[in-house]
Amino acid sequence: MARRTYGTGSLRIDGGSWYGSWYGPDGRRVKRKIGPARTPGERDGLTRTQAEKEMRRVRDAEAGTISAPRVTMEQAGEQLSLSLEVKGRKKSHRMTVASDLRNHIVPFFAGKDLGKITVSDIERYIAVKRKTLAMKTIRNHLVTIHSAFEIGLRRGWCSTNPVKLADRPIVRSNQTRIQFLDQEELERLLAIDYPGDAFGSIEPTLYLVAAMTGLRQGELIGMRWRDVDFHARKIRVVAPYVRGEFIDPKSSDSSRSVPMAERVANNLNALRERSLYPRDGDLVFAHPETGKPLDRSKLVRRFKAARDRAEVREITFHELRHTFGTRMAASGVALRRLQYWMGHADIKTTQVYAHYQPDDHEADMIDEAFAA
Structure with missing residues (x-):
């Protein structure tokens, strides 16, 4: 006997009667007598086609009486x-x-x-x-x-x-239009007076590094001194700190190294000299009193307060990353290289900075086309 299509059930003749078998809505197997089978050469009982139709009727009727469990x-x-x-x-x-x-x-x-x-x-x-x-x-x-x-x-x-x-x-x-600080706004943010508490001692350096490396918040919080290569002038992204744990980078492309500008290196050197946690395995932006990772929500609140005191446009901490992306694109960095620096898995994400890339040749073409 040919095998029936999966999910429709099966029919068989036993003792002169058709019997059907199928799985109900609750996943249990159901077996029912469908009716008498037709005797060859006679007009009594059900043909296979008739038995299939009756089985569908019985199956659908029973499915309607079995209510799915109430789940919210x-x-x-x-x-x-x-x-x-x-x-x-x-x-x-x-x-x-x-x-x-x-x-x-x-x-x-x-x-x-x-x-x-x-x-x-x-x-x-x-x-x-x-x-x-x-x-x-x-x-x-x-x-x-x-x-x-x-x-x-x-x-x-x-x-x-x-x-x-x-x-x-x-x-x-x-x-999805991005927000960022221009150079003058960034300088104002870094130049304001910061609170004299422990957190205030690392704030300006943290904001500078965020804006001049494009690192994500979790990447900055999870960065250790051994990840900062002063000789090669690079910062390596190894184990970001996200939602209470050190994790692998966001994507395969997020595991990377980012160029470290001289200004960033000088500020990090100065931070290490005054930090209570300067060892290779210590966090760069550890809490100045405990050495533990910074609290993300507190960091966001402190950045908003600093931003408002500096009277710059209302960006989020994450948008310091856009400050890096736009400045690099405007300086002529190729998008593929910028994609790597920023750890984007897809070049489409980096394309948002394409409008900030200079292209004097395009303007020259328009000048030439409209020349008298």
């Missing part, structure tokens, strides 16, 4: 978090997903079964969140919600994934 977004989110851990995803990614679930996704869908969340509910989530969150952040939330529904589909908690059918927010180019 919170429970699906917990299963997603467990799945990410089993797959070995980075702790920083797992913590981001958990934070998005806890602070945004679960409260919004509270009390509603996963299987009853519709496309309209997803689009309403987008409409509500766009009032307070960036489009890119909302798109990241949708990825998390999508993953939760995919787990729900595999476990029979829902029958569809509404995220697939929902209209996604579009991140327009003007919403």
Whole structure:
């Protein structure tokens, strides 16, 4: 007997009757008597075609009576978090997903079964969140919600994934326009008076290195003195500190070395001379009193306060990295080299700095075309 298509069930004749077998919505195997089999040459009983039709009717009817277990977004989110851990995803990614679930996704869908969340509910989530969150952040939330529904589909908690059918927010180019400090603003930031506490003793050096190397916040916090090669004038990115742990670089291209300008080297030398933690294995920007990694949230708050005192444009600490990218592009550094320095896995990410590259030849072409 030919094998039936997977997922449709199977039919067999036993004792003059058709019997069907299939898997129900809960994953259990179901066996049912379908009806009498037709005797060859007679008009009694069911033919195979008729038996298949009847089996489909019985199967669909029983599927309708078996209700999927009631599972909420919170429970699906917990299963997603467990799945990410089993797959070995980075702790920083797992913590981001958990934070998005806890602070945004679960409260919004509270009390509603996963299987009853519709496309309209997803689009309403987008409409509500766009009032307070960036489009890119909302798109990241949708990825998390999508993953939760995919787990729900595999476990029979829902029958569809509404995220697939929902209209996604579009991140327009003007919403991704980068912010950075020009040279005069950077100098003002570095020249202000800093608090006389322990943290204030490292702030200006930290901001200078961030702006003149393009290193990410976690890369700066995780940098050790052995990663600073004063002889080769390079800083090596080895083990960034992200969400409470030292991790591998963000991508294969993030493990790299960045040129160290003389001004950066001089400031780092001066910092090492006055630091209580100058050994090779110590953190460059360790907490001046404990030697432990800096607290990210405190660093962000201190930078905002310094930025406001300096009366420069309202950039984030991360956008000191854009200060480096734009200055390097404007000075004529090739985008491929800049991609390596900044640790971008994809050259498309680096392309955002292309508009700052000089090209006198293009302007000359226009001058020539419009010459009298």
